[in-house]
Amino acid sequence: MCFYSVVAAESGVPVDDMQKLVVIGAGAAGSAVVGECLRNAQSGQLDLTWIRGRQAPGRGVAYSTTAEHHLLNVRAANMGLFADDAGEFIAFARARGWPVEACDFAPRVRYADYLQDTLAREIAKAGERHVAVRLLADEAISVRGDDRAGYAVVSAAGERMVADGVVLAIGALPPTPLAEVTAAARAHPAYAADPWHWVPPGKVPERVVVLGTGLSAVDALQSAARLWPNAQLIAVSRHGHLPFAHNAVPGEPYEQQAALIEALREAPAVARWLHEIRAAMAESGVEWRSIVDGLRMQTPQLWRALNDDERKRFLRHLRWLWEAVRHRLPQQTANELAHLCEQMRLEIVAGRIRAIDVHANARNRLDVRVQLRGTSDMRRFAADLVIQATGFNLSIDATDHALVRQMVSEGVVHADALDLGLAADPEGRLLSVDGVPARGLRCLGTLLRGSIWECSGLPEIRNLAKAIARDMPAELREVRKATHSRMSMTANALVAA
Ligand SMILES: Cc1cc2nc3c(=O)[nH]c(=O)nc-3n(C[C@H](O)[C@H](O)[C@H](O)COP(=O)(O)OP(=O)(O)OC[C@H]3O[C@@H](n4cnc5c(N)ncnc54)[C@H](O)[C@@H]3O)c2cc1C
Structure with a gap:
C-alpha cells in the first residue's frame, strides 16, 4: 500500500516545534501505539518515525501467517485495535461480508488485513491534520541517550535519527535453539528453531516432531497435518498438555x-x-x-x-x-487436534527433551531423545523434521537481538530480576539500572512479561498503547526541557571558559 512507503505529510510547522517520536517494531503492538499516537496528536505537533522492520505493518509474528486455518484465539468482538473501540474488527469484517460472528475466532490472516487497513486510514487522516509520519523499512540497531536531543536511534542501513522519545514494540526475541540440541543438529536442515518460519523438507516426512504444545506448536501441527496427511506427528512438552478449548459462547461472569x-x-x-x-x-x-x-x-x-x-x-x-x-484454543482447532489423536496421526508426549542429534544411521534424520514424565524411561524418535515451538524467547541475557544487546550492554535498559524481559514500570517505562523510570522511553508487548506478566494479547496491548499515547506529549515536553537546560548549561560553561 502506498501509505506504507511515503512521508504522510509535510506539516509546514517548524520541525523544532514538533515533538519527535520513534516507534520501533510494526507488529500489533507497534500498530496500536502508532495508531493511538496519531489519533491523539494535535495538528502539527508530532513528527513520528515508525521503524517497521522488513514486514508489512501489522503482521508481526502472530498475523503474518497466510494459512486460513490459523485462527485468532480471542473472539472477533474483542479484537479491535483501539481501546475505545474493541468491536471495530467485527464491524470491519461485516462491512466486507466476511462470515465472522462476534463470538467467532477469525482467521489471523484476515485480522492482519484489518490491521493494515486501519493503519493506512490513520496515517492518511494524520496527514490531513499535518501530523508527520515516516515509515522506515529497516531495523533499529541502537538507541542511546543524546545530549542534544532525548535519544539517538540508528538503523541497520546507517540512518541516524534524533527523537524526544522512543517506544520499543519489538515483540519477543528471536528464538534460540534449545541447549539439548547438538551443534550438528542445529545446523541440520531438518531442525527448525523458529516455529513461525520453517521450510518444508524436500522429501515428504514420515515423522515430524514438534517441541512444545502451546499455541505456536498447535499452528505447526495444523500445518504439518495438512501438508503431509500420512506423516506421524509427535508433540512433546513437560506436561504433555495442549491448551484448553474455549466454549462456543463465553460464560456468565463470576459474581464474586x-x-x-x-x-x-x-x-x-x-x-x-x-x-x-x-x-x-x-x-x-x-x-x-x-x-x-x-x-x-x-x-x-x-x-x-x-x-x-x-x-x-x-x-x-x-x-x-x-x-x-x-491462552485457549478455538473449539474448531481443539476438535481438529482431537481428531488427529483419534486417528493416531498425532501423539502428545509428556517428557523432557534430553538430546537432539543427527541420527547415527540415517544422516538425513534427527534423533530425538525424550525422558518420559515422572520416570527414567527414555523414548527415541527418528524425525524428518523437528520444529521448536517452546514459546516466546524472552531471555535478555542470552539474546543476540542487535538492538537489545546494544541497549543492555550500554546500560540504557536491563533485564528484570528473573530475566523474563526488560525491567519496566506498569506503564511500560523502562527502568535504569538504579530502578528509575526513563522519561520518554517506553516498551509494550511480550518483553514486559517479567514486569507485568500479561502484555502479549491484543486487549492488554491496546490498553497500554492508549496510556502511552496519552502520557507521551507531557513526557516528551519534559525531555525537551531537560535537553535545553543541559545545552544552555554547556553553552554557559563554554562562554565562561
Ligand atoms: C501463534 C500465536 C497466535 C496468537 N494469537 C493471538 C490472538 O488470537 N489474539 C491475541 O490477542 N493475541 C494473539 N497472540 C499474541 C500476539 O503475540 C499478540 O497479539 C501480538 O501480535 C504481539 O504483537 P507485538 O507487536 O508485540 O509482537 P510481534 O508480532 O512479534 O511484532 C514485533 C515486530 O517488531 C519487529 N522488530 C523486532 N526488532 C526490531 C528492530 N530492531 N527494528 C525494527 N523492527 C523490529 C519484528 O520483526 C516484528 O515484526 C498470538 C501469538 C502467537 C504466537
Whole structure:
C-alpha cells in the first residue's frame, strides 16, 4: 500500500516545534501505539518515525501467517485495535461480508488485513491534520541517550535519527535453539528453531516432531497435518498438555470476582492463590473459564504483588497450567487436534527433551531423545523434521537481538530480576539500572512479561498503547526541557571558559 512507503505529510510547522517520536517494531503492538499516537496528536505537533522492520505493518509474528486455518484465539468482538473501540474488527469484517460472528475466532490472516487497513486510514487522516509520519523499512540497531536531543536511534542501513522519545514494540526475541540440541543438529536442515518460519523438507516426512504444545506448536501441527496427511506427528512438552478449548459462547461472569481478586491481593503467595481459586470454583459452581477470564485484566497488579521467590514458584509449578487455561484454543482447532489423536496421526508426549542429534544411521534424520514424565524411561524418535515451538524467547541475557544487546550492554535498559524481559514500570517505562523510570522511553508487548506478566494479547496491548499515547506529549515536553537546560548549561560553561 502506498501509505506504507511515503512521508504522510509535510506539516509546514517548524520541525523544532514538533515533538519527535520513534516507534520501533510494526507488529500489533507497534500498530496500536502508532495508531493511538496519531489519533491523539494535535495538528502539527508530532513528527513520528515508525521503524517497521522488513514486514508489512501489522503482521508481526502472530498475523503474518497466510494459512486460513490459523485462527485468532480471542473472539472477533474483542479484537479491535483501539481501546475505545474493541468491536471495530467485527464491524470491519461485516462491512466486507466476511462470515465472522462476534463470538467467532477469525482467521489471523484476515485480522492482519484489518490491521493494515486501519493503519493506512490513520496515517492518511494524520496527514490531513499535518501530523508527520515516516515509515522506515529497516531495523533499529541502537538507541542511546543524546545530549542534544532525548535519544539517538540508528538503523541497520546507517540512518541516524534524533527523537524526544522512543517506544520499543519489538515483540519477543528471536528464538534460540534449545541447549539439548547438538551443534550438528542445529545446523541440520531438518531442525527448525523458529516455529513461525520453517521450510518444508524436500522429501515428504514420515515423522515430524514438534517441541512444545502451546499455541505456536498447535499452528505447526495444523500445518504439518495438512501438508503431509500420512506423516506421524509427535508433540512433546513437560506436561504433555495442549491448551484448553474455549466454549462456543463465553460464560456468565463470576459474581464474586472482585472479592476473589481482593483475597488474592491480600495473600500474595501462589499456593494460597491456587487454594482461593479452586475454592471459588468449587463453591460457586461457576464455569472455570469465567473465573480465569475475570483475572485477566488484574494480572499485572497480581503479578507485581508477588515477590521474586513466589514468582519463581509460579514459573516452576503453575506456569504451564496458567498458559493452558489462559491462552485457549478455538473449539474448531481443539476438535481438529482431537481428531488427529483419534486417528493416531498425532501423539502428545509428556517428557523432557534430553538430546537432539543427527541420527547415527540415517544422516538425513534427527534423533530425538525424550525422558518420559515422572520416570527414567527414555523414548527415541527418528524425525524428518523437528520444529521448536517452546514459546516466546524472552531471555535478555542470552539474546543476540542487535538492538537489545546494544541497549543492555550500554546500560540504557536491563533485564528484570528473573530475566523474563526488560525491567519496566506498569506503564511500560523502562527502568535504569538504579530502578528509575526513563522519561520518554517506553516498551509494550511480550518483553514486559517479567514486569507485568500479561502484555502479549491484543486487549492488554491496546490498553497500554492508549496510556502511552496519552502520557507521551507531557513526557516528551519534559525531555525537551531537560535537553535545553543541559545545552544552555554547556553553552554557559563554554562562554565562561
Ligand atoms: C501463534 C500465536 C497466535 C496468537 N494469537 C493471538 C490472538 O488470537 N489474539 C491475541 O490477542 N493475541 C494473539 N497472540 C499474541 C500476539 O503475540 C499478540 O497479539 C501480538 O501480535 C504481539 O504483537 P507485538 O507487536 O508485540 O509482537 P510481534 O508480532 O512479534 O511484532 C514485533 C515486530 O517488531 C519487529 N522488530 C523486532 N526488532 C526490531 C528492530 N530492531 N527494528 C525494527 N523492527 C523490529 C519484528 O520483526 C516484528 O515484526 C498470538 C501469538 C502467537 C504466537
